[in-house]
Amino acid sequence: MKSSTLFLxxxxxxxxxxxxxxxxWRNGGYGLYPDATPPLYWEDPASILWxxxxxxxxxxxxxxxxxxxxxxxxxxELICADARTGKVLWQRSNSxxxxxxxxxxxxxxxxxxxxxxxxxxxxxxxxxxxxxxxxRRLRNDRSNEELKDQxxxxxxxxxxxxxxxxxxxxxxxxxxxxxxxGYASYTSxxxxxxxxxxxxxxxxxxxxxxxxxxxxxxxxxPDHNWGGAVSPQLIDGKLILRFADYAALDPETGKELWRVxxxxxxxxxxxFQLEGKxxxxxxxxxxxxxxxxxxxxxxxxxxxxxxFAFFNTPFVSENRIYVVHGAAGIQGDxxxxxxxxxxxxxxxxxxxxxxxxxxxxxxYYTSPLAHEGLLYIFSMGQVFQVLDAETGEIIYSHKxxxxxxxxxxxxxxxxxxxxxxxxxxxxxxxxxxxIFKELSRYDLGxxxxxxxxxxxIAYLRTIDNLFAxxxxxG
Numbered sequence: 001m002k003s004s005t006l007f008l009x010x011x012x013x014x015x016x017x018x019x020x021x022x023x024x025w026r027n028g029g030y031g032l033y034p035d036a037t038p039p040l041y042w043e044d045p046a047s048i049l050w051x052x053x054x055x056x057x058x059x060x061x062x063x064x065x066x067x068x069x070x071x072x073x074x075x076x077e078l079i080c081a082d083a084r085t086g087k088v089l090w091q092r093s094n095s096x097x098x099x100x101x102x103x104x105x106x107x108x109x110x111x112x113x114x115x116x117x118x119x120x121x122x123x124x125x126x127x128x129x130x131x132x133x134x135x136r137r138l139r140n141d142r143s144n145e146e147l148k149d150q151x152x153x154x155x156x157x158x159x160x161x162x163x164x165x166x167x168x169x170x171x172x173x174x175x176x177x178x179x180x181x182g183y184a185s186y187t188s189x190x191x192x193x194x195x196x197x198x199x200x201x202x203x204x205x206x207x208x209x210x211x212x213x214x215x216x217x218x219x220x221x222p223d224h225n226w227g228g229a230v231s232p233q234l235i236d237g238k239l240i241l242r243f244a245d246y247a248a249l250d251p252e253t254g255k256e257l258w259r260v261x262x263x264x265x266x267x268x269x270x271x272f273q274l275e276g277k278x279x280x281x282x283x284x285x286x287x288x289x290x291x292x293x294x295x296x297x298x299x300x301x302x303x304x305x306x307x308f309a310f311f312n313t314p315f316v317s318e319n320r321i322y323v324v325h326g327a328a329g330i331q332g333d334x335x336x337x338x339x340x341x342x343x344x345x346x347x348x349x350x351x352x353x354x355x356x357x358x359x360x361x362x363x364y365y366t367s368p369l370a371h372e373g374l375l376y377i378f379s380m381g382q383v384f385q386v387l388d389a390e391t392g393e394i395i396y397s398h399k400x401x402x403x404x405x406x407x408x409x410x411x412x413x414x415x416x417x418x419x420x421x422x423x424x425x426x427x428x429x430x431x432x433x434x435i436f437k438e439l440s441r442y443d444l445g446x447x448x449x450x451x452x453x454x455x456x457i458a459y460l461r462t463i464d465n466l467f468a469x470x471x472x473x474g
Contacts, residue, residue: 022064022452025187025231029270029313031369031412036453038414039471040429042442042460049457049468052086057463058184059408059448060231064459065190068209071461075174075183076199080211083459086466090211094203096172099216110172120161127158174201177227180448187231189239196234196251200227202243206254217254220244224308229266236278236290240269246280248293258293262286264308267367272316275343283310283325285335287350297350299335303327312367312410315375321351322389324364324377332361334368334377336392355392359385366420369411371432378420380406386434398436402426408448423448425462 027033039047056073063070068089069081076095081088092098097110134151141147177183183200190196194214195207202221206214222228223244230242238248238257246260246269262284269280269288278290285299303309306327314323319339326332337351362379369376374395375387382403386395400420409421414429417439421427425445431437447462456471 020064020454021066021190021192022062022454023192024063024189024233025061025268026313026367026410026412026450027452029233029268029367030315031367031410031450033412033414033453035455036414036458037456037471038453038458039456039469040417040440042427042444042458042467042469046472047469049470050086051468052081052088052466054461054464054466057182058461059182059229060184060187060461061450062452062459062461062466063188063190063195064452064454065192065209069459069466070188070190070195071466072184072186072188072197072199076201076203077184078188078195078197078205078207078211080209081466083454083468086468092207092211092213094197094199094205094213094216096174096201096203096218099203099205099213099218100172114172123161124158127154127161130154131158175221175227176225177222178225181227181229183227185227185229185448189232189234191234191251194251196232196239198228198230198232198241198243204232204239204241204249204254206251215254217249217256219247224264224266226266229311231268233268233271235271235280238290240271240280240290242268246282246288246293248290260286260288260293260295263302263310265310266308267310267312270314270316270321272321272339274339274346277343279346281314281316281321281323281337281351283312283314283323285323285337287346289347296347299337299351299353301325301333301335303331305330309363311363311365315368315370317370317389320354320370320389322368322370322375324359324368326359326362326364326379328362328380330361332359332364332379333357334359334375334387334392336375336389357387357392357394359387359394360397365406365408366410369413369418371413371418374432374434376411376418376432378407378411382407382422384420384430384436386436395434396436400428400438402441405446410450412450414453419451421447421450 058073060072069083078092186198188197202219205216232241239251248257269282280288285301287296287298309327321337323335334357336354360379360383366378375389382400385397403422405422405424407422412419418430425443428441429439445462449461451460458469460467
């Protein structure tokens with residue numbers, strides 16, 4: 001165990017223990033809530049402190065700052081709610097037309113055109129289907145004048161609808177995204193005074209806690225048609241984010257400080273400090289110096305046939321970093337990497353591999369978690385695996401019954417219990433240790449978000465609702 005990294009780990013744990021605010025994804029990337037005492041049975045009506053409908057979905061996790069909850073909604077909304085009641089205090093849109101330097105009249109015109117085009121998409125479905133069917137029939141009956149007339153009429157009606165919707169300039173058109181991921185899968189981050197948001201339009205914003213937008217920056221669009229999910233982080237006085245490249249912005253101004261090209265990635269990098277210098281380590285095994293963005297010697301792992309399948313955040317524990325990734329039927333890899341003793345050694349040689357274990361060959365959306373000598377991982381297919389953190393030996397592998405959806409909700413350590421969940425809504429609390437023991441489970445509806453915790457309260461964003469769940473007093 002190295003003293004410099006041990007000090008960092010203790011510092012992070014102390015910060016998580018002393019502050020009830022949750023200011024970034026997975027509470028600093030670790031998923032640790034050592035002092036939280038939420039209820040175990042979330043479907044119990046007595047546990048529901050309040051429940052507020054969220055008519056527009058979002059996959060990102062909420063943040064908690066004082067008595068305010070901050071969360072996002074499709075496609076570009078930032079919402080602030082009262083943490084005591086769930087009541088919305090303010091809501092801000094951060095789309096192209098909101099942040100662009102254009103006249104108020106042009107802004108209204110473009111917004112109206114976008115709304116009209118969204119309504120048009122539903123109206124056009126039957127025409128497109130009709131045109132497709134008539135075109136196929138004409139291939140086999142090219143001389144049929146009646147079919148030609150029907151096709152022309154359908155095409156003309158479609159053209160009239162499109163013309164009536166209004167024109168949207170190319171720079172204001174949203175990029176493609178997968179319906180599961182959407183545009184609002186980036187969890188915001190905060191320094192306690194300001195909120196920094198990203199969305200899959202490639203837009204970054206800074207707001208104060210009252211909803212005033214301080215600055216906005218339009219960057220490149222995500223490099224995958226599924227959209228993006230690399231939540232922003234504040235590290236060493238820089239705002240670290242990724243749409244198509246890793247980049248650092250000045251949080252004060254939004255000015256880009258450096259940029260590092262890399263392959264497609266969906267999980268935020270882990271960070272660690274050595275001799276006062278900060279570094280990023282990605283799920284692909286890339287090592288990046290935060291001060292200037294220089295990429296150092298790294299592993300640069302790949303996955304055969306599924307080169308994009310890197311979804312989570314490595315876990316830093318003292319002088320070790322644990323990484324898990326894979327693809328269904330192709331790969332399932334777990335690595336333990338060691339941070340060297342000195343800055344000179346790190347910058348010259350990078351990290352050292354301690355062990356590598358072949359795990360369940362699946363995707364790993366959830367981030368790993370190390371606790372008391374054990375490493376916990378959870379696959380997309382709901383396989384919960386526990387490894388010896390020192391050797392990489394698989395202690396047990398357990399398929400959690402009753403789970404059917406993809407496991408997006410991250411592994412968390414809540415007090416002395418392990419939390420895992422899946423998108424259909426089933427989540428369980430598990431006893432840590434070398435034998436699988438389920439303590440409780442709940443199902444509050446479809447969700448792809450990860451809950452956050454404050455003392456004896458849990459906050460959960462589902463597709464349809466925002467919940468606050470409180471343990472009974474005494």
